[in-house]
Amino acid sequence: MRRQAINHDMVGGRVLFTDSTQLKANANKHKYTRKTIEQDTQNYIKDLNEAIQEDREEHGKKPLPAKEEVKAEKEIRHSTTDPESGYMYCENKPEGFFYLDHRTTDMKYNIITDAYVTPGNVHDSVPYLDRLDHEITLFGFQVEAVTLDSGYLTAPICKGLSDRQIFGVIAHRHTYILNN
Secondary structure (H helix, E strand, O other), X not given: OHHHHHHOOOXXXXXXXXXXXXXXXXXXXXXXXXXXXXXXXXXXXXXXXXXXXXXXXXXXXXXXXXXXXXXXXEEXXXXXXXXXXXXXXXXXXXXXXXXXXXXXXXXXXXXXXXXXXXXXXXXXXXXXXXXXXXXXXXXXXXXXXXXXOHHHOOHHHHHHHHHOOOEEEEOOOOOOOOOO
């Protein structure tokens, strides 16, 4: 279907919009076990350290000593009825086991160009750059700009878009002032 839309010039591939929506999993939120998992931040940290070393070399400074790797661990709720789902808790949203459906649409005729499902406990920003690269490779898009909601406003995404020379329009997070 996407290929047909592209062949009929209904997809431009210049400006893409991405957001995710939650899909309720077929799981009871009270039936779970607790698991400890290793968080994967190593790729971003490695890229950041390389950029710092390059900048130090350009300015004639000595390289920083190598730091030992720190393994971050996180305890999660693992559903016994739907183990592929992820437990999600956000303010002003339902709590329980969900999936996230990440969808990207093209600006020209609002055609869906990518849909990708992750467990509900995977942050919006985690699969984004890989999915963007997947679309660019698969369809040969010449992406100039992307529009994202505030869940995608992270340093790795901003740097990734900058490295790809793609203009990012990302919503800011709301801050609320409480009246006393």
